Amino acid sequence: MVKFFSFLVIFITLVFTNEKQNIIDVLEEYNKAFGEANYSKIIECFDLPSSFNLKDKTIMASHKFKLRLIYRKIRGDLPNYYSYSIWDEINIQLIDSSIAIVNADFSRYKDDNSIFYSGSAQYHLRLKNDKWKIFSLTPYETIEAID
Numbered sequence: 001m002v003k004f005f006s007f008l009v010i011f012i013t014l015v016f017t018n019e020k021q022n023i024i025d026v027l028e029e030y031n032k033a034f035g036e037a038n039y040s041k042i043i044e045c046f047d048l049p050s051s052f053n054l055k056d057k058t059i060m061a062s063h064k065f066k067l068r069l070i071y072r073k074i075r076g077d078l079p080n081y082y083s084y085s086i087w088d089e090i091n092i093q094l095i096d097s098s099i100a101i102v103n104a105d106f107s108r109y110k111d112d113n114s115i116f117y118s119g120s121a122q123y124h125l126r127l128k129n130d131k132w133k134i135f136s137l138t139p140y141e142t143i144e145a146i147d
Contacts, residue, residue, distance in 0.1 A: 013136060043071075050067060087104055
């Protein structure tokens with residue numbers, strides 16, 4: 001019986017470790033595509049419809065064309081010296097076997113490798129056809145627990 005429970009714990013640990021890495025891989029793919037302004041690759045990281053939850057409104061993208069427009073606007077608003085972004089911290093919570101919430105901190109860099117902006121966002125991902133996809137994104141400054 002002890003062997004069975006040991007095996008079960010190891011199996012569950014491996015499954016969650018693998019899912020964590022799969023989620024990180026999607027976020028890295030998304031981040032790379034964003035840095036390169038590769039809108040086709042960005043779109044591949046999403047499950048539609050997707051929402052962008054801003055402080056004053058929610059923007060919905062129900063099709064690839066709208067998602068491309070949203071990212072052209074986001075990417076187009078960055079200064080000309082923007083070069084790339086790096087994840088500073090990624091915290092993943094699995095809600096169930098097919099939904100994950102990721103709180104991520106990132107920094108944006110200039111061509112000279114200096115940071116010009118740091119921010120945070122919450123990403124909701126769904127496992128669809130054995131691939132994690134973003135379906136909601138919420139930028140934020142701080143998260144506070146309300147007791």
